[in-house]
Amino acid sequence: MAKLQVAIDLLTTKEALALAAKVAPYVDIIELGTPLIKNMGSAVITAMKNAHPDKLVFADLKTADAGELEADVAFTAGADLVTVMGAAGDATIIGAVKAAKAHGKGVVVDTIGYPDRVRRAQEVSKLGVEFVELHAGLDEQWTDGYSIQVLIDEAARVGVPVSVAGGVNISNVVAVVEAGAKVIVAGAAIYGAEDPAAAAKELREAIDAV
Numbered sequence: 001m002a003k004l005q006v007a008i009d010l011l012t013t014k015e016a017l018a019l020a021a022k023v024a025p026y027v028d029i030i031e032l033g034t035p036l037i038k039n040m041g042s043a044v045i046t047a048m049k050n051a052h053p054d055k056l057v058f059a060d061l062k063t064a065d066a067g068e069l070e071a072d073v074a075f076t077a078g079a080d081l082v083t084v085m086g087a088a089g090d091a092t093i094i095g096a097v098k099a100a101k102a103h104g105k106g107v108v109v110d111t112i113g114y115p116d117r118v119r120r121a122q123e124v125s126k127l128g129v130e131f132v133e134l135h136a137g138l139d140e141q142w143t144d145g146y147s148i149q150v151l152i153d154e155a156a157r158v159g160v161p162v163s164v165a166g167g168v169n170i171s172n173v174v175a176v177v178e179a180g181a182k183v184i185v186a187g188a189a190i191y192g193a194e195d196p197a198a199a200a201k202e203l204r205e206a207i208d209a210v
């Protein structure tokens with residue numbers, strides 16, 4: 001069954017903990033967004049893991065260099081999963097995987113901005129990563145003509161374990177699951193909703209019904 005990951009793109013630990021408390025019953029993975037980690041530092045990772053020891057805490061570091069060092073910082077703080085950029089060199093990904101193995105944790109490669117996400121996903125999946133994120137970031141989503149259909153099509157043909165992130169919501173989540181994504185990432189559809197718990201519950205139920 002596909003997992004649901006809430007992406008928390010809020011800016012303070014207080015807001016992030018408040019949101020996580022509302023949606024935790026419906027999600028498997030709690031993602032601390034890159035802007036949140038940049039604003040609050042690794043302390044937000046520790047605070048979230050302490051509050052939700054039963055959830056996977058995903059630190060969206062988007063590491064581009066010093067893979068082992070950055071991953072080690074996040075794992076030591078309590079992260080279960082960290083991201084490394086697909087655009088980074090293989091050595092950076094391999095370094096992060098080394099840190100993950102030392103901590104018994106995992107690495108996710110984020111393909112944001114990469115011209116051929118499918119090819120890079122297939123390449124890096126041989127490096128010991130947990131899964132690859134087929135990702136259209138917020139800026140790409142706000143570009144004229146963007147459609148999540150491109151990620152859905154990629155997920156259907158990639159042939160390696162992937163998550164999909166880039167505007168997942170209740171109207172497209174079933175298509176994302178049916179395309180074969182193992183992890184469904186939803187940010188604005190949850191934290192931007194009037195009732196985040198209800199939005200997360202609705203996504204969870206839609207995923208489980210596929």
Ligand SMILES: O=C([C@H](O)CO)[C@H](O)[C@H](O)COP(=O)(O)O
Nearest residue numbers: 007033034137166167186187188
């Ligand atoms: O990773 C993300 C982005 O780079 C900002 O940190 C988002 O969390 C990811 O795109 C999911 O968010 P939504 O697209 O709003 O669902």
